Amino acid sequence: MSQEIIDKYTSGEYKYGFVTNIEQEFAPKGLTEETIKFISQKKNEPEFILDFRLKAFDFWKKMKQPNWQKVQFPDIDFQDIHYYAAPAVKSKPKSLDEIDPEIRDTYNKLGIPLEEQMMLAGIAVDAVLDSVSVATTYRERLAEAGIIFCSISEAIQDYPELIKKYLGSVVPYTDNYYAALNSAVFTDGSFVFIPKGVRSPMELSTYFRINAAQTGQFERTLIVADEGAYVSYLEGCTAPMRDENQLHAAIVEIFVHKDAEVKYSTVQNWYPGDKEGKGGIYNFVTKRGLCAGDNSKISWTQVETGSAITWKYPSCVLKGNNSVGEFYSVAITNNYQQADTGSKMIHIGENTRSRIVSKGISAGKSDNSYRGLVKISKKAKNARNFTQCDSLLIGDKCGAHTFPYIESENPSATVEHEATTSKISDDAIFYLNQRGISTEDAVGMIVNGYAREVIMQLPMEFAVEAQKLLSISLEGSVG
Amino acid sequence: MNLLKINNLKAKINDNEILHGINLEVKPGEIHAIMGPNGSGKSTLASVLAGKSNYEVTEGSVEFNGKDLLELAPDERAKEGLFLAFQYPVEIPGVSNVNFLRTALNEHKKYRGEELMEAGTFLKFVREKAKIIQFDNKYLTRPVNEGFSGGEKKKNEIFQMAVLEPKLAILDETDSGLDIDALKIVADGVNALRNENNAYIVITHYQRLLNYIVPDFVHILYNGKIIKTGGKELALELEEKGYDWIINPEN
Ligand SMILES: Nc1ncnc2c1ncn2[C@@H]1O[C@H](COP(=O)(O)OP(=O)(O)O)[C@@H](O)[C@H]1O
Numbered sequence: 001m002s003q004e005i006i007d008k009y010t011s012g013e014y015k016y017g018f019v020t021n022i023e024q025e026f027a028p029k030g031l032t033e034e035t036i037k038f039i040s041q042k043k044n045e046p047e048f049i050l051d052f053r054l055k056a057f058d059f060w061k062k063m064k065q066p067n068w069q070k071v072q073f074p075d076i077d078f079q080d081i082h083y084y085a086a087p088a089v090k091s092k093p094k095s096l097d098e099i100d101p102e103i104r105d106t107y108n109k110l111g112i113p114l115e116e117q118m119m120l121a122g123i124a125v126d127a128v129l130d131s132v133s134v135a136t137t138y139r140e141r142l143a144e145a146g147i148i149f150c151s152i153s154e155a156i157q158d159y160p161e162l163i164k165k166y167l168g169s170v171v172p173y174t175d176n177y178y179a180a181l182n183s184a185v186f187t188d189g190s191f192v193f194i195p196k197g198v199r200s201p202m203e204l205s206t207y208f209r210i211n212a213a214q215t216g217q218f219e220r221t222l223i224v225a226d227e228g229a230y231v232s233y234l235e236g237c238t239a240p241m242r243d244e245n246q247l248h249a250a251i252v253e254i255f256v257h258k259d260a261e262v263k264y265s266t267v268q269n270w271y272p273g274d275k276e277g278k279g280g281i282y283n284f285v286t287k288r289g290l291c292a293g294d295n296s297k298i299s300w301t302q303v304e305t306g307s308a309i310t311w312k313y314p315s316c317v318l319k320g321n322n323s324v325g326e327f328y329s330v331a332i333t334n335n336y337q338q339a340d341t342g343s344k345m346i347h348i349g350e351n352t353r354s355r356i357v358s359k360g361i362s363a364g365k366s367d368n369s370y371r372g373l374v375k376i377s378k379k380a381k382n383a384r385n386f387t388q389c390d391s392l393l394i395g396d397k398c399g400a401h402t403f404p405y406i407e408s409e410n411p412s413a414t415v416e417h418e419a420t421t422s423k424i425s426d427d428a429i430f431y432l433n434q435r436g437i438s439t440e441d442a443v444g445m446i447v448n449g450y451a452r453e454v455i456m457q458l459p460m461e462f463a464v465e466a467q468k469l470l471s472i473s474l475e476g477s478v479g
Numbered sequence: 480m481n482l483l484k485i486n487n488l489k490a491k492i493n494d495n496e497i498l499h500g501i502n503l504e505v506k507p508g509e510i511h512a513i514m515g516p517n518g519s520g521k522s523t524l525a526s527v528l529a530g531k532s533n534y535e536v537t538e539g540s541v542e543f544n545g546k547d548l549l550e551l552a553p554d555e556r557a558k559e560g561l562f563l564a565f566q567y568p569v570e571i572p573g574v575s576n577v578n579f580l581r582t583a584l585n586e587h588k589k590y591r592g593e594e595l596m597e598a599g600t601f602l603k604f605v606r607e608k609a610k611i612i613q614f615d616n617k618y619l620t621r622p623v624n625e626g627f628s629g630g631e632k633k634k635n636e637i638f639q640m641a642v643l644e645p646k647l648a649i650l651d652e653t654d655s656g657l658d659i660d661a662l663k664i665v666a667d668g669v670n671a672l673r674n675e676n677n678a679y680i681v682i683t684h685y686q687r688l689l690n691y692i693v694p695d696f697v698h699i700l701y702n703g704k705i706i707k708t709g710g711k712e713l714a715l716e717l718e719e720k721g722y723d724w725i726i727n728p729e730n
């Protein structure tokens with residue numbers, strides 16, 4: 001591919017970069033015990049949550065920022081961040097009509113109308129703007145099925161027993177540096193509880209949006225599927241274009257009981273920074289699911305197109321016998337983006353199975369790493385893993401790396417790993433050109449074909465969105 | 480009026496001149512065969528006309544459909560009605576044949592300012608086209624050329640041609656790798672698609688294809704130049720005597 005072609009392709013525009021003008025209420029910059037008490041008090045939290053936060057904070061203070069991942073960035077000044085930013089409303093809106101029109105407009109621009117027409121699409125949405133959940137649609141319909149779907153702040157007020165039982169049960173605050181930080185300062189996020197034997201009648205969805213400047217977003221999602229339950233959950237995210245880097249350090253915990261299944265899909269499109277690598281979101285996220293009961297299943301699907309730096313490893317702890325963990329990922333990096341992502345599959349129960357399909361696509365001067373761990377513990381008789389890890393390079397200034405780790409303590413286990421690296425060939429582009437398809441569209445088409453196995457795992461509407469996003473992210477990287 | 484007029488075309492790749500001055504005129508309704516030994520520049524000519532970027536045109540001009548062909552990007556040449564059936568078709572994993580073709584056809588329609596074809600209408604349309612070359616519908620939903628046999632890939636090229644209805648189609652050794660039945664099907668397909676407004680350039684090594692697709696002209700390309708042009712009987716003569724009598728006439 002000619003240099004000119006490649007250069008032209010590295011100039012895609014980010015179309016979600018607008019800022020919403022609403023009055024916001026901030027916590028003062030910086031992180032101290034006072035900040036944490038401020039947040040807790042703002043949210044009128046019970047004592048046990050404040051305790052949890054303060055313990056996490058104590059733990060965090062003793063830790064160092066990790067540096068083992070293959071990404072590079074200046075040290076983050078944690079005292080230069082707002083830990084709480086919220087639309088200034090006196091009280092939480094009771095109905096959708098009470099939501100600030102500016103906020104509704106924001107979500108409309110993002111293609112997420114908060115109106116009841118969402119019902120038609122069969123998706124219930126919890127929308128998180130900066131730190132606060134602004135609306136949860138369809139709550140009533142879900143309540144009829146016994147499903148709880150609300151912001152985590154509300155869950156703390158209304159279902160303290162469930163929170164006490166499950167918060168931190170999959171990702172303890174001692175887990176890692178950013179998990180400790182999140183546990184200390186998390187401001188909102190979503191909570192889902194699917195009771196015994198219930199299949200959610202619609203897909204549940206959270207839409208995260210960072211709006212305020214110099215603000216970190218620390219949301220926390222907790223999903224619990226009781227015995228025999230099923231839910232498909234979608235997460236989408238965007239942020240305004242800003243020159244500074246903004247930190248997003250979230251936690252997603254999934255707890256799955258016997259015979260239950262959770263499918264978690266993400267389309268991550270945080271602002272990636274500009275062509276020179278200025279600005280963009282640091283996306284440092286801990287996502288983990290526990291297949292606690294027998295025959296349980298967790299499936300992660302992610303399409304990662306945004307963020308200056310992505311650092312996350314959605315994982316499954318397969319504790320129940322016959323439990324299944326899946327991870328399907330497309331990670332695309334362009335310009336100066338860096339991604340270090342993959343999965344961990346921890347096999348504990350007998351006959352546990354896991355599957356990892358990772359498709360990395362790098363363009364521009366970006367760097368894209370797959371990092372994965374498959375761990376088979378002593379008791380995991382007949383455990384099986386299959387890992388397929390492919391990298392696609394566009395141009396010759398980008399990097400692709402693969403770091404697969406395998407630890408097996410049980411000889412009856414089967415672990416298979418396949419990896420490929422390829423380039424988009426000039427011949428393939430020319431072939432499509434010859435049929436009347438422009439080079440930009442040709443690259444989009446080839447990349448979508450390459451990512452097909454993962455895209456197919458997404459719910460229909462999301463799949464269409466993801467396909468567009470893949471093409472858009474590469475806009476300008478070939479021409 | 481000429482559909483295609485190639486005038487003294489010279490082209491090089493990696494500083495090797497491969498085409499040393501080609502002249503060729505093609506009118507609507509005509510079929511031209513280009514024959515010649517391996518390495519004489521037949522595929523190069525086809526690639527240069529289609530606009531492959533690693534070839535550099537150093538001299539000459541090409542007029543297609545009243546336009547300066549060499550000024551157009553490869554996808555524009557295609558949308559102007561130039562089609563190349565590749566000697567070695569490329570596999571595009573994960574992209575279904577129909578999706579690819581619908582995108583392509585709609586790009587052509589957009590270019591011509593016509594209404595786009597939606598999925599349902601398109602499906603009916605391509606099924607009809609598939610019949611022309613007895614192309615099984617199962618190939619429509621499979622990824623482009625992936626896992627296709629050599630013969631199936633060649634058939635797929637003709638199928639795409641049938642869908643895109645070009646003004647000028649260049650078939651680069653479409654017959655190699657086809658058994659006699661497949662060859663007849665492909666030839667019948669081409670004959671069914673021919674009309675007074677379109678033209679074909681058929682590149683082949685074998686006279687047998689020309690029994691089915693009967694050319695108006697046969698050109699011999701050797702060492703980057705057309706060294707002889709004749710009627711369909713020239714192909715028969717070649718079959719009988721080989722190339723030597725033309726290349727070295729004094730022997
Ligand atoms: N990339 C290349 N670099 C240098 N020479 C090339 C290249 N590609 C083709 N050629 C040469 O160009 C000549 C013509 O090749 P080609 O057009 O494929 O011939 P034909 O199709 O008639 O068999 C051959 O001598 C071949 O070796």
Ligand SMILES: [Mg+2]
Pocket residue numbers: 521522523566651652
């Ligand atoms: Mg050839």
